[in-house]
Amino acid sequence: MSLFLPFAELCDALAATTKKLEKRALIAQYLKSLPIADASRAVLWLSGSPFAETDRRALNAGGSLLSKAVAQLTGADRNSMHAAYRRHGDFGAASADLLAARLAHAATLTLAALETAFDHLAAARGSAPKLRLVTDLLAQATPVEAKYLIKLILGDMRTGVQQSLVEEAIAAAFDTEVPAVRRAGMLLGNLGKVVAMAAQGTLAEARMKLFHPLGFMLASPVATVDEAIDRFARETEAEETGFLRASSESAATVANEVSSEAPKARLPGRPVQMEDKYDGIRAQLHCGDSSEPGRVGLFSRSREDLSDGFPDLIEAFAAIPEPVILDGEILAWNAAAQRALPFSSLQQRIGRKRVTEQMREQIPVVFMAFDLLYGNSELQLEQPLRQRRTLLENFLATHGPVTAEAVQRGQASLFAPETAQPFFPRLMLAPATPLASAEQLDRAYSEARNRGNEGVMLKSLASTYQPGRRGLAWLKLKRELATLDVVVTGAEFGNGRRAAVLSDYTFAVRDGATANGSESNNLNLKNVGKAYSGLTDAEIAELTDFFKAHTLEDFGTFRTVEPLIVLEVAFNNVMRSDRHASGFALRFPRIVRIRTDKPVEEIDTLQRVEEIYAGQPELGASSLPS
Known part of the structure; x- marks a missing residue:
């Protein structure tokens, strides 16, 4: 039976090199040394997960529980553990450091035994049983094994290896073709099974299995209309078709088959369609599997199951009999106005284990579909967008109306009021328009913002669907709402390679005038957000030294600092929030620059934040009709 120690040593070797070919060779050599059953276990763990994508189990053992286990085994106190973490920026490596002081013992843990331990850990209920299981498991491990056991349990391997x-x-x-392996992986959602089939030479026999999320295709951001046009003009055929390259049709053929309603003028090289960029939750919908009637899957970009937060969607889609995978956006919806509500409305339903009937009525949701990944009993990723769009339109025409007739399941439906939510389709088709000119794109952006949406998506009609890829075939035009000049009031140590530097900054604006008109330490400051992106490593290192020298209170990982450093921050929008005393929070703030030229007394005010908030187009859709 294969020991776990060589797996852990392989992970150390993978983390030590940045060369992709070297990493691939190391993994391939290791897999060839294992029995097929152990190779099937190892590929899952190398990808960073204890279970296959189709396996809905979770270990549910977080950092707090693992910290207790390490403390029990090592006797380390809180300060010692914090110091070890600061040295490494990684809890697995920090734990290995602490465990190295224990009496050494031989490696005995096998891959098969670890798989059984994960099974037991996933089945355990309550923190006490889980703590015993984790402590027993770590007690069997050598320090390097403990390092990767912890990283695997946390889902944070940090070896530079992706699936x-x-x-x-x-x-x-196993001497086979990469596209065959990738296709089988997408169809099955289980790399362990892929290994067995690769070894047997049966990859071609893989068949699609629903209810495991495929990778999401991503769009490249552009800030201006001119940039969007320039990018599409420079787009290449290779970037359009990607590694799945199945369509041999030329751009000219595609152009000739665009709807007769499309304007004759278009961007150079490729016909393009425009869609609104919605401000919701990107999600993938799976339903209609005949082997599991009524089952519905909703998955986020991070492949999390979203079903608990949106039972009304699950109920609506359970009636769809045809197997399908759709890509789209979950939106809070104003049925009367036929427009999306702000993301802040939808946010109230995120992460809830139970959604009340009142919340379902006050914040109804829809799934706005804009792509079809699986339909007609086939994976459609290799087909051009124009063909996938036709399939999507046909599917929605047939099954969309059914989603308006869904009834609530279970005992709760017995007590639903007669005046419950109005019936309207919960599965909707995202409108799309052929792109004809720069002027049209500029106008479409303004209209999208007025509808309360974030901006405009631009998609080449020749593009295949490339899971997990970000190219020039899809672009997103989303201008910054505004920028604010703010002052840093708190600094926090980062994670990973930033664990030793203060890289996360809480910032504030002025609330009215200063107490005496000049002194910065008498400013009436109100926090409005936190940002950790936008600065260089050199700037972060310099700010770390500065904030350490100007700390007011040190809480370990976080410290309040003198309000002396002014930043310019950009953001997507402003939300009402109880998180900060200001009553507002900036969504997706990013640091533009350090404003050494601006004194603290001249930073923006809370009144300015309120003005930006009130001027947002989406506020027009922020409430439901009574």
Whole structure:
């Protein structure tokens, strides 16, 4: 039976090199040394998960529980553990450091035994049983094994290995083609099964299995209309079709088949369609599997199951009999006005284990579909967008109306008021318009903002669907709402390679005039957000030294600092929030620059934040009709 120690040593070797080919060779060599059953276990863990994508179990053992286990085994106090973490920026490496002081013992833990331990840990209920299981498991491990046990349990391997690289290594280890491995992985959602099929030469026999999320295709951001046009003009065929490259049709053929309603003028090279960029939750919908009637899956970009937060969508889609995978956006919806509500409305339903009937009525939701990934019993990723769009339109025409007739399941439906939510389709088609000119795009952006949406998506009609890829075939035009000049009031140590520097900054604006008109330490400051992106490593290092020298209170990982450093921050929008005393929070703030030229007394005010908030177009959709 294969020991876990070589797996942990492999992970150390993978983390030590940045060379992709070297990583792939190391993984392939390791897989060839294992029995197939152990290789099937190893590929899952190398990808960073204890279970296959189709396996809905979770270990549910977080950092707090793991910290207790390490403390029990090592006797380390809180300060010692914090110091170890600061040295490494990684809890697994910090734990290995602490465990190294224990009496050494031989490696005995096997891959098969670890799989059984994960099964037991996923089945355990309550923190006490889980703590015993984790402590027993770590007690069997050598320090390097404990390092990767903890990283695997936390889902944070940090070896620089993605699933795509593991797929390449599988192909190399079993002398097969990478596209065949990747296709089988997408169809099955289980790399362990892919390894077995690769070894047997049966990858072509893989068949699609629903209810495991595929990777999401991503869009490249552009800030201006001119930039969007320039990017599409420079787009290449290789970037359009990607590694799945199945369509041999030329751009000219595609152009000739665009709807007769499309304007004759268009961007150079490729016909393009425009869609609104919605401000909701990107999600993937799976339903209609005949082997599990009524089952519905909703998955986020991070592949989390969203079902608990949106039972009304689950009920609506359970009636759809045809197997399908759709890409789209979950939106809070104003049925009377036929427009999306702000993200702040939707946010109230995120992460809830139970959504009340009142919340369902006050914040109804829809799934706005804009792509079809699986339909007609086939994966459609290799088909051009124009063909996937036709399939999507046909599917929505047939099944969209059914989603307006869904009834609430279970005992709760017995007590639903007669005046419950109005019936309207919960599955909707995202409108799309052919792009004809720069002027049209500029106008479409303004209209999208007036509808309360974030901006405009631009998609080449020749583009295949490339899971997990970000190219020039899809662009998103989303201008910054505004920028604010703010002052840093708190600084926090980061994670990973930023664990030793103060890289996360809480910032504030002025609330009215200063107490005496000049002194910065008498400013009436109100926090409005926190940002950690936008600065260089050199700037962060310099600010770390500065904030350490100007700390007011040190709470370990976080410290309040003298309000002396002014930043310019950009953001997507302003939300009402109880998180800060200001009553507002900036959404997706990003640091533009350090304002060494601006004194603290001249930073923006809370009144300015209120003005930006009130001027947002989406506020027009912020309430439901009574």
